[in-house]
Amino acid sequence: MSNAVPVLREPDxxxxxYLLFLGDTTEPGYAKTAFGLRDWAxxxxxGEYACAGASVSTGLPAMTPAQARLAGARAMVIxxxxxxxxxxxxxxxxxxxxxxxxxxxxxxxxxRLSGIESLRNVALAHGRRLIDVREPPxxxxxxxxxxxxxxxxxxxxxxxxxxxxxxxxxLARAFxxxxxxxxxxxxxxxxxxxxxxxxxxDAVVADFAAGAxxxxxxxxxxxxxxVIEGQGSLSHPAYAGVSLALLHGSQPDVVVVCHAHxxxxxxxxxxxRLPTLEDTIDLALRLxxxxxxxxxxxxxxxxxxxxxxxxxxxxxxxxxxxxxxxVADPMRGGEPFAxxxxxxxx
Amino acid sequence: MSNAVPVLREPDxxxxxYLLFLGDTTEPGYAKTAFGLRDWAxxxxxGEYACAGASVSTGLPAMTPAQARLAGARAMVIxxxxxxxxxxxxxxxxxxxxxxxxxxxxxxxxxRLSGIESLRNVALAHGRRLIDVREPPxxxxxxxxxxxxxxxxxxxxxxxxxxxxxxxxxLARAFxxxxxxxxxxxxxxxxxxxxxxxxxxDAVVADFAAGAxxxxxxxxxxxxxxVIEGQGSLSHPAYAGVSLALLHGSQPDVVVVCHAHxxxxxxxxxxxRLPTLEDTIDLALRLxxxxxxxxxxxxxxxxxxxxxxxxxxxxxxxxxxxxxxxVADPMRGGEPFAxxxxxxxx
Numbered sequence: 001m002s003n004a005v006p007v008l009r010e011p012d013x014x015x016x017x018y019l020l021f022l023g024d025t026t027e028p029g030y031a032k033t034a035f036g037l038r039d040w041a042x043x044x045x046x047g048e049y050a051c052a053g054a055s056v057s058t059g060l061p062a063m064t065p066a067q068a069r070l071a072g073a074r075a076m077v078i079x080x081x082x083x084x085x086x087x088x089x090x091x092x093x094x095x096x097x098x099x100x101x102x103x104x105x106x107x108x109x110x111x112r113l114s115g116i117e118s119l120r121n122v123a124l125a126h127g128r129r130l131i132d133v134r135e136p137p138x139x140x141x142x143x144x145x146x147x148x149x150x151x152x153x154x155x156x157x158x159x160x161x162x163x164x165x166x167x168x169x170x171l172a173r174a175f176x177x178x179x180x181x182x183x184x185x186x187x188x189x190x191x192x193x194x195x196x197x198x199x200x201x202d203a204v205v206a207d208f209a210a211g212a213x214x215x216x217x218x219x220x221x222x223x224x225x226x227v228i229e230g231q232g233s234l235s236h237p238a239y240a241g242v243s244l245a246l247l248h249g250s251q252p253d254v255v256v257v258c259h260a261h262x263x264x265x266x267x268x269x270x271x272x273r274l275p276t277l278e279d280t281i282d283l284a285l286r287l288x289x290x291x292x293x294x295x296x297x298x299x300x301x302x303x304x305x306x307x308x309x310x311x312x313x314x315x316x317x318x319x320x321x322x323x324x325x326x327v328a329d330p331m332r333g334g335e336p337f338a339x340x341x342x343x344x345x346x
Numbered sequence: 347m348s349n350a351v352p353v354l355r356e357p358d359x360x361x362x363x364y365l366l367f368l369g370d371t372t373e374p375g376y377a378k379t380a381f382g383l384r385d386w387a388x389x390x391x392x393g394e395y396a397c398a399g400a401s402v403s404t405g406l407p408a409m410t411p412a413q414a415r416l417a418g419a420r421a422m423v424i425x426x427x428x429x430x431x432x433x434x435x436x437x438x439x440x441x442x443x444x445x446x447x448x449x450x451x452x453x454x455x456x457x458r459l460s461g462i463e464s465l466r467n468v469a470l471a472h473g474r475r476l477i478d479v480r481e482p483p484x485x486x487x488x489x490x491x492x493x494x495x496x497x498x499x500x501x502x503x504x505x506x507x508x509x510x511x512x513x514x515x516x517l518a519r520a521f522x523x524x525x526x527x528x529x530x531x532x533x534x535x536x537x538x539x540x541x542x543x544x545x546x547x548d549a550v551v552a553d554f555a556a557g558a559x560x561x562x563x564x565x566x567x568x569x570x571x572x573v574i575e576g577q578g579s580l581s582h583p584a585y586a587g588v589s590l591a592l593l594h595g596s597q598p599d600v601v602v603v604c605h606a607h608x609x610x611x612x613x614x615x616x617x618x619r620l621p622t623l624e625d626t627i628d629l630a631l632r633l634x635x636x637x638x639x640x641x642x643x644x645x646x647x648x649x650x651x652x653x654x655x656x657x658x659x660x661x662x663x664x665x666x667x668x669x670x671x672x673v674a675d676p677m678r679g680g681e682p683f684a685x686x687x688x689x690x691x692x
Binding site: 142143144145146201202203204205206207209210211235237238239240241242243244245246248266269271272283286287290291 | 488489490491492547548549550551552553555556557581583584585586587588589590591592594612615617618629632633636637
């Protein structure tokens with residue numbers, strides 16, 4: 001259906017800066033995309049807009065689409081997800097207002113913006129685009145396995161949803177702050193919104209998944225780093241295939257293994273114990289060596305949210321002693337994180 | 347586009363028996379699907395049909411679609427692939443003739459039958475279906491990882507295209523000949539045409555690949571065996587993700603590792619050496635134990651095409667001695683294959 005109207009996702013960079021749309025959300029947990037954009041692409045977010053009654057705020061200036069357009073915004077991004085990933089009817093007048101004000105609409109939900117007829121009609125009438133970042137680019141190739149130039153780091157995890165994206169963003173930022181040429185490469189919808197480009201690995205047809213990963217970090221200068229957002233886990237009962245395709249296609253020189261302190265079971269799969277960090281590292285190196293025999297593990301990114309500083313330092317110290325590797329929480333930064341960055345670049 | 351016409355693939359069993367269509371083929375290598383159907387579903391193939399000038403034959407009786415319909419055929423199957431997977435214009439009059447004679451059309455090529463307007467129009471006018479077996483069923487779930495009842499065997503390989511489908515078919519046939527309740531479960535297009543049903547794993551969106559594999563071998567009686575066609579290889583630089591999703595979702599109790607004698611590099615990837623059998627077995631058991639801790643390897647299926655009998659016996663004997671496992675070529679059968687079947691059922 002989306003092939004019938006000229007309001008498709010373009011495979012290239014997304015229109016920025018953004019106005020962040022917060023819907024009618026009263027639960028901060030549903031606004032993770034908006035908070036991620038504020039934290040990691042704040043210089044490309046001019047403000048926020050919400051339905052009457054919404055109580056969640058990013059702290060950015062509230063403005064209408066027309067005001068945002070005057071402030072330079074080129075698109076309004078759906079910054080919230082609600083249960084089921086649907087687009088409620090209450091949002092539609094505000095989405096239409098944004099199109100009429102000259103903004104494109106960008107969404108990362110399961111429900112496609114281009115699947116809503118009233119939005120398609122308004123977008124067509126105003127020459128605006130409906131961009132669904134969960135739509136992979138057309139014409140993806142089968143992976144070649146050919147070694148590419150430049151350097152690559154991939155974050156791999158013991159599970160989903162424990163910090164692979166934030167770790168990659170923090171490492172890319174740290175690399176750049178040391179004067180290196182580095183790009184964050186997004187493999188999921190929130191990462192794509194932050195980076196302004198990327199490939200939603202989970203939406204690619206399986207035969208082309210490693211090929212998509214190859215496309216995500218193309219040939220580059222010898223000193224250039226691509227810091228690639230990982231997906232899932234090699235031990236995940238549902239998503240390991242995506243993780244392996246991303247690992248093979250990324251050909252990382254370095255992996256950083258991400259884990260959440262205290263998590264013992266796979267999220268949403270309580271009958272599956274998490275793999276150990278040792279097993280996760282060993283598996284990533286064994287499988288990753290197929291397309292890059294020089295792969296190595298630089299250390300562990302430990303999500304210590306919920307711990308106080310002393311507890312966090314103790315948790316990181318215990319794992320560092322056990323594994324003989326650098327361990328840091330990128331959100332705490334400091335000396336441990338600086339040493340993890342050193343180890344990545346060593 | 348295919349959503350707009352009522353001539354879609356149905357998720358259930360395919361219409362059989364078949365008339366095999368051989369196109370204008372003069373190269374037997376392009377007719378592997380027709381030969382596979384003759385060899386493994388011969389009792390459900392009433393005859394063959396081809397363009398004038400075709401020189402390849404399955405040995406089945408030549409007949410027109412009208413004659414085939416009278417003989418009980420319900421569908422004509424495209425039994426050949428040509429380079430690029432296209433449908434040449436010269437085939438169209440014969441495909442239309444089949445629809446007009448009351449046969450559905452079934453294809454497994456990359457090019458979709460339902461993508462050709464003239465076929466759509468004739469199918470609509472005659473109430474016939476255009477069935478593309480490379481189209482996965484809608485509404486596939488994310489894998490749950492839940493252990494299912496019944497027994498499962500998966501063929502895994504050191505590479506693509508070396509006998510995983512034939513091995514699974516031969517094992518399912520052998521299990522049934524011993525009085526066991528066994529089903530061949532097809533995961534690729536030719537296997538689906540043979541079985542009359544199945545899921546094309548390579549065409550499933552990556553996030554749902556393990557879920558598709560779970561659906562492929564549902565809960566069954568405790569004594570029932572599903573013998574599942576493997577795909578790709580866990581060491582393949584392009585397709586390993588598909589193989590891992592199939593392994594996790596299949597939850598096999600038993601794997602049989604398939605290898606082609608003398609193959610040293612990945613087909614189409616000459617810079618990649620094949621993994622050893624030892625490495626392939628170890629990796630399959632390590633990764634497979636995630637969803638079925640009781641997984642074991644029953645032996646090796648060795649493709650010895652091109653060797654004479656003495657050479658084949660020597661090749662199988664060498665590997666059996668090296669690995670301490672049963673090794674057989676299912677196409678040669680005999681005592682070695684009987685012992686491999688014993689080992690699967692032990």
